[in-house]
Amino acid sequence: MNQLVSRLKGRSELGLAALLGVVGAAVILDGLSLSVPYSQADPVGPKTMPFIVGGLLLVCAVLLAVNVLRGGQGEAESGEDVDLSHPTDWRTVVPLIGAFVLNIVLVDTVGWVISGTLLFWGSAWALGSRRYLRDAIIAVVLALGTFYGFYLGLGISLPAGLLQGVL
Structure with missing residues (x-):
């Protein structure tokens, strides 16, 4: 063995x-x-x-x-702008995971536009952006854009949730 x-x-x-x-x-x-x-x-x-x-x-x-x-190995990641000696930045990773989990939990009940807005805004916040109002506006535009992009472009209906009848 x-x-x-x-x-x-x-x-x-x-x-x-x-x-x-x-x-x-x-x-x-x-x-x-x-x-x-x-x-x-x-x-x-x-x-x-x-x-x-x-x-x-x-x-x-x-x-x-x-x-x-036969002895072949993948080449180690050299990381162009990444210092591999630094540990994982958990202050960024945990809020990002939280934004994704929140989206998964809420998408069926509140709908894609609301949960997607929270996902996009939470991701921007977790990655360090502190322009809250601008990020919220961009998040709403992205959520609405993906909602209608899926519906009109692909024929796929994302859950409308609380906004059923408004969208």
């Missing part, structure tokens, strides 16, 4: 290869469960794309695993 552990030391990319393989297999299995009407006019059909994507993921997983087992 110790010999196996020492052989695999420094080859954490094998974990990524395994994850790629699992995702590829899941995509293919999910593609198998698609029900296609017999009267489908398209000769390719909707099952083709999951098989292509899943197959490419499996090929990438195998190629990555072979490369890692």
Whole structure:
């Protein structure tokens, strides 16, 4: 067992290869469960794309695993403007996570425009902006823009929540 552990030391990319393989297999299995009407006019059909994507993921997983087992390693991130010796800035990370969690909790009840505004404003605040009024106006414009962009551009209705009938 110790010999196996020492052989695999420094080859954490094998974990990524395994994850790629699992995702590829899941995509293919999910593609198998698609029900296609017999009267489908398209000769390719909707099952083709999951098989292509899943197959490419499996090929990438195998190629990555072979490369890692042959001694290949990913290059360490050099970070152009990042000092890697500094620890994580938790005063920024925790409020950002809080803004995302608040959005997840509120989006169904209060709607996208309100929760999205809180998300965009909270993210700007967490990243250091202290122009509260300007940030709030920009957050409202972004939330409304994405709401109508999804609805008019993609035909996807985001939850309106408390603003149902107003938007």
